[in-house]
Amino acid sequence: MSAPKKVVLAYSGGLDTSIILKWLQTEYGCEVVTFTADLGQGEELDPARKKAELLGIKPENIYIEDIREEFVRDFVFPMFRANALYEGLYLLGTSIARPLISKRLVEIAEETGADAVAHGATGKGNDQVRFELAAYALNPEIKVIAPWRIWDLTSRTKLIDFAEQNQIPIAKDKRGEAPFSVDANLLHTSSEGKVLEDPAEMAPDYVYQRTTHPEDAPNEAEFIEVGFEKGDAVSINGETLSPAALLTKLNELGGKHGIGRLDLVEGRFVGMKSRGIYETPGGTILLQAHRGIEQITLDRGAAHLKDELMPRYAELIYNGFWYSPEREMLQAAIDRSQEHVTGTVRLKLYKGSVNVVGRWSDHSLYSEAHVTFEEDAGAYDQKDAAGFIQLNALRLKLLAARDRRLKR
Template sequence: MSDIKRVVLAYSGGLDTSVIAKWLEVERGLEVVTFTADLGQGDEIEPAREKARAMGIPDKHIFIEDLREEFVRDFVFPMMRANARYEGDYLLGTSIARPLISKRLVDIARKTNADAIAHGATGKGNDQVRFELSAYALAPDIAVIAPWREWDLTSRTALIAWAEEHQIAVPKDKRGESPFSTDANLLHTSSEGKVLEDPWEETPDYVYSRTANPEDAPDTPEYITIDFETGDGTALNGEAMSPATLLAALNDLGRKHGIGRLDLVENRFVGMKSRGMYETPGGEIYAQAHRGIEQLTLDRGAAHLKDELMPRYAELVYNGLWFSPEREMLQAAIDHSQQDVTGTVRLKLYKGRADVVGRKSPKSLYSEAHVTFEDDAGAYDQKDAEGFIKLNALRLRLLAKRRGT
């Protein structure tokens, strides 16, 4: 650490990371490079440039990048092919953003000859693990600075006092204690802390920022179609769209109909339970549609194996192991399964729900001739079922005889 001269900071432009930028300079004597990623969080990110300049950081060391397409194409969509939900519910909106941010931090560190990267994650959460595991996987010799694990600014009051002492502007809305913290990107918004810390209390309506209250959503359902090619969404209502454009359009629909809210008590990788509120409007619609097209196009064995692999895959993403060999191995198997996942899904959006109501595919394995209750013209010989059942029952019958039943 004593050899570090320059550090690349994941910089949002907010109060916490502004304090970190100045702290790295004042307390650690480092030259600071800032990196701000546009992942579709919805806030203006260009003001981060002026805030960095105000702290004396030269333009050549201020990086602001629009990563929305890369985020959805190379991270969200591959994860969605796996139908990944951590602990059966969470669509991993925060988790999947961290490896991309880490990747760019490392790239910029190499470009600027920086010795280290830094982040604003706390020592209690998962994000510190995600940032650092990703960074070490890509640059094994990189140094990582996590100020929240080092400094003595252990309260918001202390943080604000330090900011004022070092001429860092403190917005009025930051002077009171924040009722909850949020993280946002094109896939989701998460909220946790303060008003959400008691798992018995219902989430106040003012916490929700991404979705209408389902009770206030339109009384008339809306029908949409999503087209898929080899496992990835390509069009909405017949209009071709890029990955990020498609997800953004689905977010608008999900917001309108109050889709994608989740109140979850989860098991953090660091060992504690936490309660969070997640809004994933477009992601929930997309996830339902993807499973809908898989119902037609995946063989039973492949579909069931995917469902067995999914919890492990989701756990790897949640724990920050996106760049691990085991995640890449699982991804290869999942991507292989998607070769024929092509077709169109029709969904009904209504009062907080996204229900698949129709699906069609040129690669469909669904045979109406086999499942019809009418005359199947010899497509299926029902007599075959007798031998099938007897063979599967053989071990059960032998067990029963041994028991004497």
């Protein structure tokens, strides 16, 4: 790959991406544009601007954008229509943020005339795949630079030495190795590495940042109502909220009650297993609420087919194929299923648990007349079940008859 002339860097303002910024300048002698996304990670982003300016980036080349609404509306909500869980447990909080960051990197590259984008993901993780597959899907001509795969700064000591040689400010707690690594956005926090690397050892309490310990959560249960329209949550307790505001409120409620903690050993796309601690308080509530409203509004056949498609859909997101035709095909089917997923769900929040305790909808398929144990006024003729059972039993009877004959 020829040396880039101008690079758009996904920039957090932290030590690693600041080192990458300076390395790009010294290694390639190129102009650097920084992009810092506010995805609801809960950090002040102005220091990233100041750090970029300190490292010689022109003010017009510093992009800091609040993309929380787009993140929830166009990425999180479509994923939750599918009830997506990777390996049955993980709500894909890191995975779903990467395609949006990549989208803006590519768009900013086009706006500024840059011929390359760069990211700070390591060569051992999933994020390098997610960033780069998304970038190439959006612009097949773009150059992608992944410094961790090509530079010789292969240890924390070398990184610190490079930072000191280039006058990059180092926080005191960065002079040693961090106890664990954290990624955060409006959907979740993800912690991994160091004190978490032994999956046999329980994670220390200080790892959890977004949720109260369930044992310390309020002793009184809290009941909330979440309203849905066509598969997307639109209100809490009757108050209409924007997508990002709604998820923020659910995070507050879930965090207060210790909801959404997950200790997971997952199979990375690159082949190894890794242990992570995830906190997804609002997302955990949202998943239960969405399944609750689907219970009364979604036909059995559609619901069961969705559950069959879901693992494949979740895997595509985890592996970085958000912009693939197969993910878009599945999304079209999932969205079609949500046309009548409208109504309200009541949930009980208590000491780490969230449970659906009620649901109602004008689009409900639930018929009390058909399921009642009392007189049903002819809504259902129980005699019909005999023929239904006999037809479904026919192949089983034929199999059993053959097996009995062959054993004689």
